[in-house]
Amino acid sequence: MADIIFAGFGGQGILTAGKILIDVAAQHVKNICWTSSYGAAMRGGTASCSIIISDEEIGNPYPEELDILLAMNEPSYHKFIGDVKDGGYVIVNGSLMGDVEYPKNVNVYSVDATDIANGAGNGRAANLVMLGAMMKATGLMDADSFGESLNSYFEKKGRNTPSNLECYRLGMEKAEKK
Amino acid sequence: MSADYVLMKGNEAIAEAALRAGCRFYAGYPITPQSEILEYMSVNMEKHGGTFIQGENEIASMSMLFGASAAGARVMSSSSGPGFDLKQEEISYLTSNNLPAVLVNSMRYGTGDGEITPGQDSYWVSTRGGGHGDKRLIVLAPASVNECAELTYLAFDLAEKYRNVVEILTDGAISQMIEKCTLPPAKEHDIDKFDWTLTGKPLGVKKNKMNNLTNIIGHPAYSEMMLNKFKTMFAEEQRWESVETEDAELVLVAYGISSRVCKTAVREARRSGIKLGLIRPITVWPFPRKAFEALPDSVRGFVTVEMSISSQMGEDIMMAAKNSRPLYGCLTNVNIPRAKQIIDFCRDVLSGKIEPMEVI
Amino acid sequence: MPVYKTPKSIIAPSGCCGGCGHGIIQRLIAESIEELGLQDQVIACVDIACSEWSLDCLDYDHIAGPHGRIASVATGIKKVRPDKTVYALAGDGSSYVIGWTETTYAAVRDIPITMIVVNNGIFGMTGGQMNLATTLIGDKTVSSKAGRRRETMGHPVDMLQAIRTFDVEFAARGALYDTKHIDETKRFIKKGFENQRDNKGFSIIEVLSPCPTNWKLDPVDAMEKIKNENEKVFPVGVYTDRGGNK
Structure with a gap:
């Protein structure tokens, strides 16, 4: 159904964003698989996780062609943009992108995730802004029910705040097609 | 599930x-x-x-x-x-x-x-x-x-x-x-x-x-x-999974992460008419020799897909195959194999561009 | 006339060389266990070197080896069967050289086992090589033929001085060169088993013990050497006793 990569700096909540997505997706589809770059890349370096959502048996857990790329900084965008399929979706964090000419064969959406999260007083929630933008752009799942599930994900972890959902909704609102 | x-x-x-x-x-x-x-x-x-x-x-x-x-x-x-x-x-x-x-x-x-x-x-x-x-x-x-x-x-x-x-x-x-x-x-x-x-x-x-x-x-x-x-x-205690070996021309042999990529390779190769199969050992000791016993005549060779420099599983495959068919090594060392890489390798094997591997 | 009773736990003679201290130590272990009424619940862990000779002599469940790891093996057993009396018997090569890390961390974890270390200043089972922790300067062994030299081979070290700083229950050193010291050694060993019975922490008892075969001395001279030389470097007595009774 979808081959996805989330990428960014370590510490931007890339892996968590991926875990939220599979947590929700797993309720609706047969198979999910989440893999990550681990170990030395945990802080400061590039972090990425791959997600495959499928009703078929998942073979290779590392996507070779992407339906969706979520890039939280510019180096990650450049690293993975070549792997996105024609007609695929790319969600970029406008706060951390320079002047980039986006390719025409893919659908690029930009949202100023870092600025929006900081503005909401929840700097760690830039990943949730990105998720909001992604749901709006791709329609991968029902955006409202994804929001509810996101809330309950943090409730389960015992560290939810109302601004988490707010950041997600702001991502939905402010995402702009490039 | x-x-x-x-x-x-x-x-x-x-x-x-x-x-x-x-x-x-x-x-x-x-x-x-x-x-x-x-x-x-x-x-x-x-x-x-x-x-x-x-x-x-x-x-x-x-x-x-x-x-x-x-x-x-x-x-x-x-x-x-x-x-x-x-x-x-x-x-x-x-x-x-x-x-x-x-x-x-x-x-x-x-x-x-x-x-x-x-x-x-x-x-x-x-x-x-x-x-x-x-x-x-x-x-x-x-x-x-x-x-x-x-x-x-x-x-x-x-x-x-x-x-x-x-x-x-x-x-x-x-x-x-x-x-x-x-x-x-x-x-x-x-x-x-x-x-x-x-x-x-x-x-x-x-x-x-x-x-x-x-x-x-x-x-x-x-x-x-x-x-x-x-x-x-x-x-x-031999355990294994056979995937589409019934009419395969080449049978991939892989376990663990490589076997996952091989499954994708089998599926994608068949879409383009290359008949690959897979034997996935679930026990690597005992190596599933039984899986190699009743393969069809269509099978022309085995391809071991491993993340190693030399083939470590090759010896086991040779013993299981009893020299019935040649063995080829798609060895990706530090890299996780990619499905496309495996399919390209198999295409080259079938067209005679790749020599059988000598297990050392 | 005094009557010497053999502990019921002893079911076969020790296979040690003549004049070896291991047999005396095994007997002190058996006597201590029986005097405390613990004989029906013992699991013995012995190192694969000379300590292994006790495996067939004492009527306890036994496990041997791997060399140096006996404090770890005893840790595993005590964790699974905390109500049983678990002791470790090993030489100074096992406990202080190849297995010093394992001995150290059993002590640091304060595992309530009784560990008995035979300090004979030499590798007995393998034919009399130097022991890095316990061979005295100048002592001749088959791997220090001209005598141990500090400059090239380091010096003996009193490991009980280190262990006492680990906050263990009990650490003491005894000797076997006369009846007075044998009695004292037995009191230490018995104390080690009492501590375990009372669910206290790690107890270690080191015993200065002769190896006439590898020292190339007759048994009496070997005892004299301990008294005149080894005890000077490795003083006997209680090093730490957390429960008191000093």
């Missing part, structure tokens, strides 16, 4: 399945990419009334395991790469006393310190290793998170059935990925179940003296018993 799933990393599934199998003693030392097993045990073992010890080193951890197994508990340890090397001495001791234990080797690539990323080049240390002396370990190679749980649960029963060390051979990819997993039911193990354990018996009652078993029963009886055990394990 039942609706009653959890999302877990391979490492966590191994640890949870071990607890559900009644494992009540874990000792180990941290090393990437398997540390989540140790961490999971540190959080959860005591809730089950068991013992978790972060050992001062691998050898001490394994020696504690040796004692705990002798005392009747279901025991587990885990490591990777250089850490797993250090466990070899005690595997030999466990074997010499016919003691059950479950070990996890989550392969990281390379020699020396190597990398922390996935690899498959500890195949030999797992299937041929186990320290000095003559021994066999049953080695189970999961290829999914669900199988991590399923095979770990099974491993404890096999270890007990044969009074043997059973190893879960995973890799950095399988250990670290999150998938849906159905967990097996929890059960308790009775430490007084067997008569061979150390229990602290009253004077006059026959004692268990755990020394080299040869000192007690003599070499002829020991040799016969062990050979019989090796043969029984070899005959009874």
Whole structure:
């Protein structure tokens, strides 16, 4: 159904964003698989996780062609943009992108995730802004029910705040097609 | 997959399945990419009334395991790469006393310190290793998170059935990925179940003296018993999955992470008319020779797909194939293979551009 | 006339060389265990070197080896069967050289086992090589033929001085060169088992013990050497006793 990569700096909540997505997706589809770059890349370096959502048996857990790329900084965008399929979706964090000419064969959406999260007083929630933008752009799942599930994900972890959902909704609102 | 799933990393599934199998003693030392097993045990073992010890080193951890197994508990340890090397001495001791234990080797690539990323080049240390002396370990190679749980649960029963060390051979990819997993039911193990354990018996009652078993029963009886055990394990415990081998032109042979990519390669190659099949060993010892017995005449050769420099599994495939067909090596060393790479390789094999591999 | 009773736990003679201290130590262990009424619940862990000779002599469940790891093996057993009396018997090579880490961390974890270390200043089972921790400066062994030299081979070290800093329950050193010291050694060993019975922490008793075969001395001269030389470097007595009774 979808081959996805989330990428960014370590510490931007890339892996968590991926875990939220599979947590929700797993309720609706047969198979999910989440893999990550681990170990030395945990802080400061590039972090990425791959997600495959499928009703078929998942073979290779590392996507070779992407339906969706979520890039939280510019180096990650450049690293993975070549792997996105024609007609695929790319969600970029406008706060951390320079002047980039986006390719025409893919659908690029930009949202100023870092600025929006900081503005909401929840700097760690830039990943949730990105998720909001992604749901709006791709329609991968029902955006409202994804929001509810996101809330309950943090409730389960015992560290939810109302601004988490707010950041997600702001991502939905402010995402702009490039 | 039942609706009653959890999302877990391979490492966590191994640890949870071990607890559900009644494992009540874990000792180990941290090393990437398997540390989540140790961490999971540190959080959860005591809730089950068991013992978790972060050992001062691998050898001490394994020696504690040796004692705990002798005392009747279901025991587990885990490591990777250089850490797993250090466990070899005690595997030999466990074997010499016919003691059950479950070990996890989550392969990281390379020699020396190597990398922390996935690899498959500890195949030999797992299937041929186990320290000095003559021994066999049953080695189970999961290829999914669900199988991590399923095979770990099974491993404890096999270890007990044969009074043997059973190893879960995973890799950095399988250990670290999150998938849906159905967990097996929890059960308790009775430490007084067997008569061979150390229990602290009253004077006059026959004692268990755990020394080299040869000192007690003599070499002829020991040799016969062990050979019989090796043969029984070899005959009874071969496990594998065959994928589309019925009409295949080339049969891929791969386990663990590589087998996952091979499944994709088989599916995609068939879309473009290349008939690939796959034999996925689930036990790498005993190697599933039976899987190679009834292959159709259409099969022109085997392709081993491994993350190693030289082929480590090649010898086993040659013995299983009995020289019936040539063997080709798609060896990706530090890189996880890609489906396209495997398909291109197979296309070149079929068009005669690639020579069979000499197994060295 | 005094009557010497053999402990019921002793079911066969020791296989040690003539004049070896291991046999005396095994007897002191058996006597201590029986005097405390613990004989029906013992699990013995012995190192694979000369300590292994006790495996067939004492009527307890036994496990041997791996060399140097006996404190770890005993840890594993005690954790699984905390209500049993678990002791570790090992030499100074096992406990202080190849297995010093394992001995150290059993002590640091304060595992409630009784560990008995035979300090005979030499590797007995393998034919009399130098022991890094316990061979005295100047002592000749098959791997220090001209005598141990500090400059190239380091010096003997009193490991009980280190262990006492680990906050263990009990650490003491005894000797076997006369009846007074044998009696004292037995009190130490018995104390070690009492501590375990009372669910206290780690107890270690080191025993200065002769190895006439590898020292190439007759048994009497070997005892004299301990008294005149080894005890000077390795003083006997209680090093730490957390429970009091100093």
